Amino acid sequence: MISDKAKAKIDLIKRDREGYYILLKGTLDNEEISLINIYAPNNIAPKFLMEKLGELKEEIDSKTILVGDLNQPLSNLDKSNQKINKKEVKEVNEILEKLELIDIWRKINRDKKEYTFFSAPHGTFTKIDHTLGHRNMAHKCRKAEIINAAFSDHKAIKIMISNGTWKTKSKTNWKLNNMILQNRLVREEIIETINNFIEENDNGETSFQTFWDAAKAVIRGKFISLSAYINKLGRAEINQLEMQIKKLESDQIKNPQQKTKLEILKIKGEINKIESDRTIDLINKTRSWYFEKTNKIDKVLVNLIKKRKEEKQINSIKDEKGDITSEEEEIKAIIINYF
Structure with a gap:
């Protein structure tokens, strides 16, 4: 979801057949960016990530940010009891290193222990949701924090990217809610x-x-x-x-x-x-x-009525025997079709 306040242009949308990831390539406020959102299924997350990231390696460049529920801690600090599969963590980090992707939150917060997911059955905390960025993109990040997200058992990660082109807020007139x-x-x-x-x-x-x-x-x-x-x-x-x-x-x-x-x-x-x-x-x-x-649809209806009249005139010329509805019925039909 991209704010309508941002000047966004999407040039490429790519998904896998199963719907586990989506890639957007384009520009935000005239700056090139690649956004990838991934969900890695539980239990097969490491194997899945290596496979999908391999598919996407041609699309990943210096303007890439990858986010999502990867179902995979990336270090010992990402789990409260620190019982992680070191082999899986090493394999995932190796492919991330080849793609020059780094954990933006961890880069900024270093040795901080904070988690995005609480497993009620196991009573453990893990950081399995990640915001990864290309090394060049990550250097622009000034702030990264974990915040609560309503309607989800996962927390969200919020990052601030500074490119020196902040726009002043436009003034808006007050309106009663x-x-x-x-x-x-x-x-x-x-x-x-x-x-x-x-x-x-x-x-x-x-x-x-x-x-x-x-x-x-x-x-x-x-x-x-x-x-x-x-x-x-x-x-x-x-x-x-x-x-x-x-x-x-x-x-x-x-x-x-x-x-x-x-x-x-x-x-x-x-x-x-x-x-x-x-x-x-x-x-x-x-x-x-x-x-x-x-309620303010006068211009829209006028344009629709004008267009319909033009079409009717053309049709009447082609078929002089055709049935012609009254103007009142024509307007009613336009309004019904509009809504």
Whole structure:
């Protein structure tokens, strides 16, 4: 998934038949890049990686970033109990070295012990999700961190690549998020704000237009402050739960306990619940935006009607005996086909 804010052009898409990897080649913000996402099946990961990376070696160059669930630790530091198959690790690292791919997260974080996957049945932590980059690409990376990912038992790896061409954020006009009105406390606060404003400012001497403009500014400011407060509370709750998980995971690594394992799973469930509610809000917001935009289809319909009339004139010339529908029926047909 590529942000629509990025200027992206994809020149090549390549997949294997089984769907275990996808390769994208193109440009991001006018800079060449190759993105490879791989999933390596469990139990056969080392053999699979050597086979697939061999297939992709012609596509891997100095602009390549390879990410995914490789189901394979790359060093002793990538597993909490350090019981790894040294032969498999060596074989995988040998082919990565030939392709000049290095573990970006490990390059930046050196000897740090942090993991992306917690196996509840075994009670072990491993870093089997990796962000690999060509040596030339990896030198541009300034930051790499492991972050929690909702709806998944794997954590995500976030990297920051600096190429010195950061763009300033464009200013956007504030717009009310209608979904906030579903919050009872927000509705009560807004009603109270309106009542207080009217009581304090409706003196009969101010013109209606001035009174209305001032009221809109006050209400808008209240909405902005309430939205910021709600978002801050949500972030604080997530941050607190994530801090609890980190502490419990640290305790579990040092002294594995069934009680601690269950507590980790419980908190992850709470985080997923919060993220699920947030996702539903975003979906509803998107629906609201969609209906607002699709109400403004005048130009689209005019163009469709014009095109249909032109086609009808051509058809009527070819076949003078053909049935011609009324203009009203024609417009109805266009609208139905459009939606």
